[in-house]
Amino acid sequence: LSAFSPHSPVTSEQIEHLHRRFKQLSRDQLTIRKENFDSIPDLEFNPIRGKIVHAFFDKRNLRQESDGLADEINFEDFLTIMSYFRPIEMNMDEEQLDRFRKEKLKFLFHMYDSDHDGKITLQEYRNVVEELLSGNPHLEKESARSIADGAMMEAASICVGQMGPDQVYEGITFDDFLKMWQGIDIETKMHVRFLTMETIAHCY
């Protein structure tokens, strides 16, 4: 927990609450596995459920040296992932804000880049689009594909400019990714805020 605090002034009460949630998900064990996320009913309906759960076990998100996927995570890892969603603080300077933003975008980048090679290829992009549109049973695979292809071409034009007929766009690197998010205020939108606690009304 001490490694966590320099990054954020999350209050100890909030950490306590997250701990309770962790214990609930892990059924009082010390670690969580992928299967534990099955017990959240609302998550069933999220089209990118798989990617979100995957993100919790992605070693790149857990700030670990090695690569690949962890089998299980403990509470500290859980908090590390949650820290990507902490809200912006008032007294951050330019540099901190920039770092803050890059961290959040890296999290999203890792969601797209499933083979961990540092690039979002056309296939990976198609993957994400198909998953996002999977809620619609009437949508044919071809349509999803063509949407993804169109979007990828557009991404290429933003990042590389006009390409020659023989040039192959290998994939979106993290820098290109950053370019595409320019102007979007991700720092103020990608967060989850804790409510302030109110007391129970007394009756007498």
Next chain:
Amino acid sequence: MFLLLPFDSLVVNLLGISITVLFTLLLVFIIVPAIFGVSFGIRKVYMKTLLKIFQWATLRIERGAKEKNHPLYKPYVNGIIAKEPMSLEEEIKEIRRSGSGKSLDAPEFELSDIFYFCRKGIETIMDDEVTKRFSAEELESWNLLSRTNYNFQYISLRLTVLWGLGVLIRYCFLLPLRVALAFTGISLLVTGTTVVGYLPNGRCKEFLSKHVHLMCYRICVRALTAIITYHDRENRPRNGGICVANHTSPIDVIILASDGYYAMVGQVHGGLMGVIQRAMVKACPHVWFERSEVKDRHLVAKRLTEHVQDKSKLPILIFPEGTCINNTSVMMFKKGSFEIGATVYPVAIKYDPQFGDAFWNSSKYGMVTYLLRMMTSWAIVCSVWYLPPMTRQPEEDAVQFANRVKSAIARQGGLVDLLWDGGLKREKVKDTFKEEQQKLYSKMIVGNHEDRSRS
């Protein structure tokens, strides 16, 4: 052997005397005031004493936990995170707008679209809205009922002794007393209403019926040791109106009916409830539906409308949530009662969970278990607020009217106003509601894509 005989009769005598004394006390201090609607204030004194003891017990637990370094979890009732109120479309549009500055009428898939679902996913992982509402509120202090405290461990001898004493008092003294009272109350209700039913219709019958009902409900209130504070009694429901309240337990009926004379609405039950229902309807017109009729909404609406239009008939008591909620929030009101067009008198009921948790989780406990739990709690303390009457405005429809009434009730009782349907407790989250979100998103993308390819 001969020595035992006088001893035996002594014991029998003592027993006889104590029972007689007990019943006399019962009569004088509880039943007679109930008949006349006065109160000695014994329950209020009882409540204050209990509070002092609870405070002491909580301090002891906290001190003990600190000494032993046990973490004490103070759970929060209303959910921990603030969820964005914007819809899917609005959020995605906003993100795109702030980004590439592209025009909104030609949206395609954007890289940033993943963000909305990602955040929603993390929110649900952090905190689940629906299931939280349905377990009983968890307390920040201990009320000497081990059923409400998950932190209970052996802290000190004094505390355990106190708890043991509490158990003894509750189960061996209060419980038989309460059961006796309840029995008296119910049998008086059944016999009283049957007798009144034989009288010819007229003012005398009405007067007697009203007082029989009130008297028996008051006895039942004392049977549960319910300490009720009524606020704003000048707004009490009048004839030809509908009284609407939030629902936490079957006791709500007793609480409201002991302060006013209502026509009840409900399904016909078998067994003891059926007997009571049949007796009650002899003395004054309540509205009981057969099980098959309940499904037919038009029939129900018709009967209620007929009742309401007759100004001489009593105000109807309805609980529009349809099921028991755990008294921290008010769920969606079913619109049926708001379509009838009568004046609505909203009532907010808020229980104080410190003395006994009144929430009935019908999927967990049956009715009898629930009543036993109630009768072995310390007391049931609650507040009732009578809100000023509301009528449907011409530009509102039934649903909007229902929501308006619901907000008024939630605000008064300090409860959270939720849009969820209380029926969720029994069935799984309605798939349609959630699938809407996904379909909406894919329609947004695909629909526009098709338009563009056509042009």
